[in-house]
Amino acid sequence: MDAWIDSLNLWLSLNPHWLGAAIFLAACLECLAVVGLLIPGTVLLFAVAVLAGGGALELWQVLLLGYAGGLLGDLLSYALGRRFHQNIRRLPGLRQHPEWLVTAELYFQRYGATSLLLGRYIGPLRPMLPMIAGMLDMPFLRFWLISMLAAAGWAVAYLLPGWATGAALRLRLPEGFWLSGGVIAAALGLLLALAVQLSLRRQRLATPLTAWACALCLTALLVGWPWLAAFDQGLLALVQSVRSVGLDHAMVLVTRLGDFSTQLYCGVLLCVLLALLRLWRALALAIGTLLGTALGNGLLKALFARVRPDVLLEPLSSYSFPSGHSSAAFAFFLCLGVLAGRGQPPRLRLTWLLLACIPATLIALSRVYLGVHWPSDVIAGALLAATLCGASLAALQWRAPMPALPARAWWLILPACLALLGGIATWELPAAFDLYRYQPAP
Template sequence: MGPWLDSITTWLAANPSWLSVAIFLVSFTECLAIAGIIVPGTVVLFAVAALAGSGVLPLQEVLLLGFLGGLLGDGVSYFIGRYFHQNIRRLPGLRHHPEWIGGAETYFQRYGIASLLVGRFIGPLRPMLPMVAGMFDMPLPRFIAVSIVAAAGWSMVYLIPGWAAGAAVRLPLPEGFWPQTAVVAGGLAVLLGLSIQASLRNKRYATPLIALTSLILLLAVFLGWPYLPQFDQGLMTLVQEHRSDVAQTFVVIVTRLGDFRTQFAAGALLVAALAIARQWRHLLFAAGATVGAALCNGAMKMLFARARPEVLLDPLTTYSMPSGHSSAAFALFMSLAVLAGRGQPTRLRLTWLLLGCIPAASIAMSRVYLGVHWPTDVLAGMLLAFFTCATSLAIVQRHTSLPAMPIRVWWLVLPLLLALFAICGALELPHALARYQYEAHG
């Protein structure tokens, strides 16, 4: 695959006007039934996103192209399944590889709508599940709604790393940025590796190990941030260079979803819904994770008293580390992800955690984009949330594992939280648009 990929990237580098088409087509192919299994789209996506990040395309355009391409791939796959139904097994490729559709069919029948969200991040299932959804006559409006959410998260996870790598190579970043970045990435890789290995092997100490590792890394960030100035400055430069009025309007709405009042209301709704459903152990876990993160965040801010970046014309006067938005968002969404994964296979639980990281990371990075937090601030907030979530879960599971929540509870929890975030976003939208018009014409 090396020479083939090199020839494509070389041609696109010489013809950057075709890069938009390439991102759209590769995203479409990666999510298209059968083709998505055969074509190594993930590697190609990273390569073309890196080219785009080298100064050819802004991030928002790359994400939009990836989102639309993935959405079209989902739609075509869905209608293929809807048209052929059970005769789909006779299509070229599936006749000789029935296991391709067999695994997706079993997965869809077991998890329903959730399979389209989680399976989006599982390579062999991603292109096949929309086709299976069509084969089983899933209502089109429901499929479209789920596919929009899944495609949005997928485009962020698969395109941002490549684009950021291309942008970082192009920019004149501070000397020492890459060694410091390697240290930070190495610490996170240790946390990720230990968590995955202990979970896959079903070790009883997996959750306490995650809590301990998160605490050690959190302390390392608190003690080591004065020695990571190039990492902070370099990443801040990378993010700030690509600010735009249109993107800022969206980012302001995202960051408002992490405000204390919004997160407090979301946590209170979650706890109240679990109390109404009499899910007491689940309630104790969620309350311990979210309240613990809030209390620890306030105490640590006062203890370290780190000043905020001087990016804004009128910088905030409150302390900076750890980021309250980051810790609150990760605590809430990680709690939801843990609850969603109860009673499911280990790989599926890990995928739920990945899904939970997407909205939390969006809120956390919005703080760096707006210039109100250093990257190490949001990193510390994330690690704090990991620690409180894992500690709360370890305490609740001290004697027996936390069982899966009944589906009826999710039909109570999710509509409440979605309604809350929708209302908060709608209330913030007029203010964000007003700021955009003022900055654009003022």
């Protein structure tokens, strides 16, 4: 199989005009029932994304092709299950390996529609769950909406690293970039694995241990950021090389969601609503996370006084480290994710946290894209928010677990916060575009 992949990569490198079709087809096959279990789709996707990052395709094209291919694979798998129902067990491949179907079926029956979100990132389950959804007559509209959301995150997670690697290989990056980048990636990967394992095992000390682990990583970053210049400069140069006018407008809109005024109004609104509903422990979590993160961010900015990247035509006045947008966004959305997961099984709690991190991550990435922050700034902001959110939750649950919020609370909190976020983000957009004017790289 390795020889076959090497041959395919060689052929695609000689025929780059077929790369788009290869990405679409590889994504489709990786998400197609049974077939996705038989081919090394993850390795193949990374390999073709590296080739595309070498200059053959832009990032948005790679992500769009992978997204469309993954959706097609989901749709075909769902149609297969809907067509054959229980007779699907007699199809070739599944007759010889009934455990493939049984494992996915048990997972779907236990977690329902949420399994399509979380199972998307679990190799043996990814190609089987859409077929199970069709076999068990899940309504098509619900399946399609969840699949569209899941495929978006999956395309970014599986194709962005490969494309970024290919793009980095063609740029003249500072010496030491790969070493420092590898250390940061390994540390964040270990932190994520530790948090997931502690949560899945229902360890009583899972929350405080995760908070301590985040604090340890944050401390290491605070001490070591002067030695991350190669990583920061290299990754910033890589991101600046893919800028375009259309993406600039989208990123300015996203970054507005993390502005101080936006996060302040949303934080106050959330606290007021929790107080009106008399959800005092949830209110304490929100205050501890949001206020603690804001104070911690201001203290660290004043302490380190790090200068921002020299990208904007009119540089912003405040200091860069850590990113206020990143810390505020992660604090707000992590707080919502934690509250949504109360009273849920471990996998559902992790799913809510994963969904909560998506908008916060986009806001953090927009700061690097716009050249306002160094990459280590936004990582530090995320770790700061995670530390204080975990510490606040651990303190509140020291004697008894926090109860789940009633459904009526979410029917009030979510629409109000989303409406406020959208309204403020789109207010005076032309002025925001002028604020983030930059000097294009030669």
